Amino acid sequence: MKVVFGLFVILFRVSHGVETFCDGRQNGAKCYGALGGTVVLRLMDDASKIFRSVWIFNTTTTILRLRNNMIVSNLIEKRSSFSLSNGTFRINDLSRNDGGEYTLVVYKDNSGTNVEKRTLQLTIQAPVSSVLLVSECLSQGEMKASCSSEGGDSPQYRWTLGGRTLTQTQLLSGNSESQNITVKQDVSGELVCSVRNDVSVVRKEKQTCGFTFLQCTLSNGTYISNWFPPAYETLCPQPTPEALPLLYCGLRAAVVFLILTGIFVYFACKKNDLKKAEGSAVHEVTEYENDSVVMLEMRSSASRL
Structure with missing residues (x-):
């Protein structure tokens, strides 16, 4: 979808060629048609309500004449058609000569003073094949x-x-x-x-x-680190499917071993700390007992005196 001067130009393909649509109700619209294809131009809302109008090509050639809800003349009627109900003009089998400026002149009454004009530029392009x-x-x-x-x-x-x-x-x-x-x-x-x-x-x-990108050491000891095409994706040694469970089990065993080792070291340290604490307690009691004996012996000597 392409926006040109606020208008939408819709492109699509049909069986007999490329067909394009352009809304020409706004003055200065830019429209495009495919060489050999069809263009549908929206010129007005409802031609049946217009007193009289003419559509002029390059300011000199009158293509279409309308009056009182009737088509008076159509210069290219063999390859075109106009719809009074929705104001669209359809041109088939487009040629380079169809490109140029088109002017719509609308007479709203018979006085000739109430007139509306607007132009559109039609460009013909060869489509990409x-x-x-x-x-x-x-x-x-x-x-x-x-x-x-x-x-x-x-x-x-x-x-x-x-x-x-x-x-x-x-x-x-x-x-x-x-x-x-x-x-x-x-x-x-x-x-x-x-x-x-x-x-x-x-x-x-x-x-x-x-x-x-492959980076590994090959079985022959060659180290590689480079970009390789898809055919070389298996160049680096990969663990075989049979080896993967063994590798997984080995990793689990290593983790369990480390955990058990940690637990053993922890409790060994705790036991060692406990022994040290018990040794300190025995030493204090012994010294206390010795001191008690000395005190008893001193009291006995004093009583004898």
Whole structure:
């Protein structure tokens, strides 16, 4: 959907070509038609309520005449039609000669003074027929891509990845609207080039290179640290499915061993601290008992004296 001077131009394809719609009820509307296709122009709300009107091409050629809810004349009636109920003019089999300025003059009464004028500009473009997307995977996994189109006037290019516009952080060169870009090696997904103009849009998609960064020591002792294509994803040794349960059990046993060791050390330390505390208590009692004996002996000697 494209907005031009506040108007909506809707593009879609039909079996006999490209059909476009333009609302020309606002003065200065910009409208587009596809070469060989059809354009539907909304000129007024309801022509049946208008006293008289004429539609003029490039200020000199009267294309359509209306009066009192009747079509008086249509210069291109063999390939066009006008609807009085909704005020739309349909032109088929568009050619380059159909492009130009159209002026609608509406006479609201018979006086000739109550007049309304508005213009629209109709541009005829050749639609984009196909898109060619050429890509190359570089040595480090970067992707060089080039997009071109067949046919189509004023083509515009747009790159997306997974439905989102490519950002500069994902690119080594170019931008999301360039014909030629280079994508970084760590970018993966479906790369799409869209080519559009005002009457058509065509897309082409391509998968990125999908390189993977591998870092490991091979069985022959060679150390690798680089980007590799998908075919080399198994280059680094991986634990076999049979070894995974053993590895898991080994890790569990190691954790249990560490926990039990910690518990043993904890209680051993507590026991040692307890023994030290008991030794200190015995020593104090012994000294107290010795002191008591000495005191008793001294009392006995004194009594004898």
